[in-house]
Amino acid sequence: MRLFFKSQSIAESNLLKGITDHHSHILPGVDDGVKTMDESLTILYLMESRGIRKVWLTPHVMEDIPNTTLALKEKFEKLQTAYFGTIELNLAAEYMMDNLFAERLETNDLLPLCEGGYQHLLVETSCFNSPMNLSSILKRIQTKGYRPLLAHPERYLYMDKSDYRALKQEQIAFQLNLPSLTGMYGSHAQKKAASLLKAGMYDLTGTDMHSSEHFREWLGTQIGSRDRDMLSARFPACRDGL
Numbered sequence: 001m002r003l004f005f006k007s008q009s010i011a012e013s014n015l016l017k018g019i020t021d022h023h024s025h026i027l028p029g030v031d032d033g034v035k036t037m038d039e040s041l042t043i044l045y046l047m048e049s050r051g052i053r054k055v056w057l058t059p060h061v062m063e064d065i066p067n068t069t070l071a072l073k074e075k076f077e078k079l080q081t082a083y084f085g086t087i088e089l090n091l092a093a094e095y096m097m098d099n100l101f102a103e104r105l106e107t108n109d110l111l112p113l114c115e116g117g118y119q120h121l122l123v124e125t126s127c128f129n130s131p132m133n134l135s136s137i138l139k140r141i142q143t144k145g146y147r148p149l150l151a152h153p154e155r156y157l158y159m160d161k162s163d164y165r166a167l168k169q170e171q172i173a174f175q176l177n178l179p180s181l182t183g184m185y186g187s188h189a190q191k192k193a194a195s196l197l198k199a200g201m202y203d204l205t206g207t208d209m210h211s212s213e214h215f216r217e218w219l220g221t222q223i224g225s226r227d228r229d230m231l232s233a234r235f236p237a238c239r240d241g242l
Contacts, residue, residue, distance in 0.1 A: 006224065006225055007222040007223060007224045007225060008222065008223060008225075008228065009219065009220050009221065009222055009223075010178075010182060010218055010219050010220070010221060010223060011050070011219040011220065013223055013228055014051070015178075015223070015228065015231065015232070015238045016047075016050040016051055016052050016238075017050070017051030017052075017237075018051055018052075018053050018237040019051075019052055019053060019054075019205065019235070019237045019238060020052075020053060020054040020055070020056070020115070020204075020205075020237070021047070021052055021054070021055045021056060021205075021206050021207050021209075022056050022058075022113060022115070022122070022149075022175055022204040022205060022206040023056065023058050023094065023122065023151060023152075023175055023177065023206025023207065023208045024055055024056065024057055024058060024206065024207055024208065024209050025057075025058070025059060025060070025094075025208070025209065025210045026039075026040050026043050026044065026055070026057060026209060026210075027040065027057040027059045027072065027075055027076060027079060027091075028040045028075070028079065029075070030059045030060075030065075030067055030071075030072065030075055031059045031060040031065050031067070032060065032065075032210060033059065033060075033209075033210040033211065034210065034211060034212075037078070037079065037082055039211065039212055040079055040082075040083075041082060041083060042212045043209060043211070043212040043215055044083055044085055044087055044089075045085055046212060046215055046216070047087060047215070048085045048086055048087050050219070052087060053087065053088065053237070054087065054088040054089075054090065055087050055088070055089055055090070056090045056091070056092050056113055056206070057076060057079070057089065057090065057091050057092070058092045058093055058094040058113070058122050058206075059072060059093055059094065060093070060094050060096070061093045061094065061095050061096070061100070061101070061104070062095070062096035062098055062100060062101070063096070063098050063099060063100045066100055067093070069093075069104075069109055069110070069111055072091065072093065072111065073091065073111075076089075076091040090113075091111055092111045092112060092113035092120075092122055093110070093111040093122065094122045094123070094124055094151055095110070095121060095122065095123050095124070096123075096124055096125070097123050097124070097125055097131050097134070097137050098131075101123070101137075102137070102140075105140065105141065105144060108144070110146075112146060113149065115204065118147040118173075119145065119146050119147060120146065120147045120148075120149035120173060120204075121141055121146045121147070121148055121149060122149045122151050122175065123137075123138075123141070123148055123149065123150060123151065124150070124151040124152070125156065127155050127156055127157055128157055128158065129158060130156075130158050130159075135170075138167075138170065138172055139170075142171070147171070147173055148172050148173065149172075149173040149174075149175050149203070149204065150167065150172055150173065150174050150175065151175050151177075151206075151208075152175065152176070152177040152180065152189075152208060153167075153174050153175075153192075153196065153201075154176070154177065154180050154185075154189045154190075154192040154193040154196055155177065155180065155185055155189050155192075157188070161195075164196060164199075164201060168201055173203040173204065174196065174201050174202045174203055174204075175202070175203065175204045175205065175206055176193060176196070176197065176202040176204070176205045176206070177189075177193070177205075177206060177207070177208045178205055178206065178207055178218075178231075179207065179208065179218045179221070180192075180193035181193050181194065181197070181223055181227045181231070182218065182221035182222060182223050183221065184217075184218055184221060194226075194227055194230075197227065197230050197231065197234060198230055200234065202234065205231075205235060205238075
């Protein structure tokens with residue numbers, strides 16, 4: 001029989017058992033995330049100890065961090081060779097919707113995240129301002145045969161309920177940053193994450209982990225019973241781990 005508490009730490013909640021992490025920055029030395037192979041392995045074994053089943057490595061691709069598809073694939077192969085654990089590793093990317101992305105999209109020089117029968121493209125914008133042509137970019141992604149997957153929509157300060165509803169009407173998928181629910185990005189993102197989760201707007205979840213220190217810190221943060229139960233109801237893997 002499971003005991004119910006008003007709140008639990010992420011580590012105590014067992015929410016991570018069996019989940020797929022659809023957003024992480026633990027491919028070493030390619031962006032603002034993990035810097036070394038040793039730290040990549042450390043965080044993967046930490047994730048493994050918490051029961052995470054599958055991890056998508058989604059390094060940044062943007063004008064300021066112009067990672068090439070070939071270079072990322074080569075780095076990924078090295079990580080696969082070095083890691084002997086049980087987590088299934090997959091490679092995609094997180095694309096800033098800038099001019100570089102537009103170029104890559106036209107040539108299909110992309111790393112999609114393939115889940116649930118869709119070829120998702122994990123995309124993001126600035127947290128503060130929307131691209132002037134956001135709607136047309138998202139439609140172009142769709143006409144190219146991909147499903148736009150908007151990373152951490154709860155963190156976009158310029159978006160409100162009407163923006164989220166409009167995006168969902170256009171069949172845009174949303175990816176929840178799980179640390180948002182425990183306040184890792186501040187109370188504003190936390191409240192928006194809970195609201196979007198309650199409305200059933202999220203399609204996939206991820207940790208958006210950038211370091212082993214970040215992961216350990218998040219494991220100690222508290223998640224309320226209401227958010228925990230909503231998460232478990234929306235994403236069965238979270239429920240099955242309890």
